[in-house]
Amino acid sequence: MTPPSSSPSQVVVDARSVEKSFGDGPNRIRVLKQVDFTARTGEITMLVGPSGCGKTTLLSALAGTLSIDNGTIRVFDHSLEKMSGGALTRFRSNTIGFIFQQFNLIPTLSVAENVGVPLRIQGVSSGKALKRSREALEKVGLGDRWKERPNKLSGGQQQRVAIARALVHEPPLIICDEPTASLDAKSGEIVLDLFRKAACSPDRAVIIVTHDSRIFSYADRISRMDDGQIVETTEQDHQQTPHFEHETPH
Numbered sequence: 507m508t509p510p511s512s513s514p515s516q517v518v519v520d521a522r523s524v525e526k527s528f529g530d531g532p533n534r535i536r537v538l539k540q541v542d543f544t545a546r547t548g549e550i551t552m553l554v555g556p557s558g559c560g561k562t563t564l565l566s567a568l569a570g571t572l573s574i575d576n577g578t579i580r581v582f583d584h585s586l587e588k589m590s591g592g593a594l595t596r597f598r599s600n601t602i603g604f605i606f607q608q609f610n611l612i613p614t615l616s617v618a619e620n621v622g623v624p625l626r627i628q629g630v631s632s633g634k635a636l637k638r639s640r641e642a643l644e645k646v647g648l649g650d651r652w653k654e655r656p657n658k659l660s661g662g663q664q665q666r667v668a669i670a671r672a673l674v675h676e677p678p679l680i681i682c683d684e685p686t687a688s689l690d691a692k693s694g695e696i697v698l699d700l701f702r703k704a705a706c707s708p709d710r711a712v713i714i715v716t717h718d719s720r721i722f723s724y725a726d727r728i729s730r731m732d733d734g735q736i737v738e739t740t741e742q743d744h745q746q747t748p749h750f751e752h753e754t755p756h
């Protein structure tokens with residue numbers, strides 16, 4: 507997964523001293539406490555840690571969907587906190603592909619129409635969006651299911667549709683929150699192989715929030731979070747092919 511030597515990996519997500527609290531007065535809770543976090547091109551970075559430690563909050567801040575109280579977040583050389591609402595929305599839709607645990611597919615649209623949503627938001631015509639959506643569905647092994655409604659697919663297949671939707675507009679940053687939590691081992695393996703292929707691109711970065719220890723071997727870098735802070739970051743080099751652990755997640 508190491509990018510070619512002609513394209514050394516670059517820090518493209520750089521969060522420094524990020525702070526975020528929720529609530530007021532005695533109900534105020536500090537969720538992010540001076541968090542430093544980086545993600546690089548050509549790599550899968552996993553953000554792990556116990557429930558409630560602040561992973562989703564940090565992910566939302568990195569994605570620009572949640573404002574922070576203090577600190578700085580740079581994503582592909584743009585300071586998120588300096589961008590206005592409209593500019594941030596455009597930046598997000600061009601730069602980031604999101605994959606959520608709940609898939610968030612629209613039940614009344616076909617699978618291909620769901621995949622095409624990011625393209626339609628960018629103003630791509632429906633004909634071109636359909637063509638590119640079908641190509642993206644081919645890549646995730648669902649080329650023959652494009653006309654169906656999402657509820658006709660299994661959970662693993664719906665997750666692959668969500669991945670096709672996140673990749674269809676070729677965003678340089680892929681952000682995933684618990685992408686495998688509800689998947690069996692076989693579906694999880696397919697999903698992780700797709701992320702690995704995506705991250706192999708020397709100009710693309712993948713960030714995955716997970717507590718699913720079955721997938722840790724796919725990470726190039728693991729940042730461990732506890733009580734609102736990154737307490738450890740470890741690098742993994744892939745002498746051996748990463749694999750999905752066929753055991754119950756912790």
Ligand SMILES: Nc1ncnc2c1ncn2[C@@H]1O[C@H](COP(=O)(O)OP(=O)(O)OP(=O)(O)O)[C@@H](O)[C@H]1O
Nearest residue numbers: 528529537555556557558559560561562563564717
């Ligand atoms: N909008 C909000 N308003 C108030 N409190 C919030 C809000 N969002 C998150 N929190 C609180 O912030 C803390 C961290 O939540 P967060 O979802 O970031 O944790 P997490 O590490 O992702 O947990 P999990 O692994 O269970 O998803 C929790 O105590 C949560 O209740």
